[in-house]
Amino acid sequence: MLKEPNPLNVFNLRTLSVPPPHFEYCTVPMSYNLTEAMTNWVKGNLKGRYYIGHSLDKEYSNVLKIGFENPKELSYFMLACPLLKYN
Numbered sequence: 001m002l003k004e005p006n007p008l009n010v011f012n013l014r015t016l017s018v019p020p021p022h023f024e025y026c027t028v029p030m031s032y033n034l035t036e037a038m039t040n041w042v043k044g045n046l047k048g049r050y051y052i053g054h055s056l057d058k059e060y061s062n063v064l065k066i067g068f069e070n071p072k073e074l075s076y077f078m079l080a081c082p083l084l085k086y087n
Contacts, residue, residue, distance in 0.1 A: 003042060014050065015049075016050070020051070023068060024067060028064045035054075035064060037083055038081070045081075046068070046076065048068060048075065049069040050069070051067040062078040
């Protein structure tokens with residue numbers, strides 16, 4: 001069974017380096033190698049554009065900021081990502 005290629009992956013437009021204001025975001029407490037693990041999970045399970053980067057929360061602690069263009073993908077990410085259950 002062949003999967004249809006994602007045009008955003010083909011043209012390298014899926015991952016954004018700057019957090020756009022129109023994305024929906026969540027934050028996760030930072031731990032070792034979490035950025036790479038989250039990136040791999042998002043690439044393998046979702047289809048839309050996303051942002052993953054480091055940020056500071058209200059208490060000035062380091063967190064991982066994750067945002068999605070499609071709010072449905074943020075909901076799916078929060079419910080289905082197994083990496084969130086162990087933090």
